Amino acid sequence: MKWNWRAFKESLRRGISMRRRNRLDPDLLKQMARGIMTARPDEIGCDECFEQVDDFVDRVLGGKNAAAAMPLVQDHLNRCHDCREEYEALLAALRAAT
Numbered sequence: 001m002k003w004n005w006r007a008f009k010e011s012l013r014r015g016i017s018m019r020r021r022n023r024l025d026p027d028l029l030k031q032m033a034r035g036i037m038t039a040r041p042d043e044i045g046c047d048e049c050f051e052q053v054d055d056f057v058d059r060v061l062g063g064k065n066a067a068a069a070m071p072l073v074q075d076h077l078n079r080c081h082d083c084r085e086e087y088e089a090l091l092a093a094l095r096a097a098t
């Protein structure tokens with residue numbers, strides 16, 4: 001799972017407003033850590049991206065608008081360097097093979 005800055009910042013903001021008068025406690029830190037690891041429902045993680053990237057590449061190679069058909073995969077590829085590299089390697093390999 002990737003570092004989720006947006007979730008981190010949201011949980012941080014929540015934590016600050018809840019605990020403004022107190023020091024950070026371990027429970028709050030645990031809660032914040034869970035927030036980091038929980039992706040928003042409109043985002044997919046690397047596992048889901050990996051499962052769908054074959055289909056995505058097929059659409060690209062078929063001259064279809066893959067980004068419009070699979071916007072969550074496109075979104076993840078924009079944000080995730082690792083998956084982007086994997087996608088580009090897969091695309092290059094399949095282009096070379098056809």
Ligand SMILES: [Zn+2]
Nearest residue numbers: 045046080083
């Ligand atoms: Zn990824």
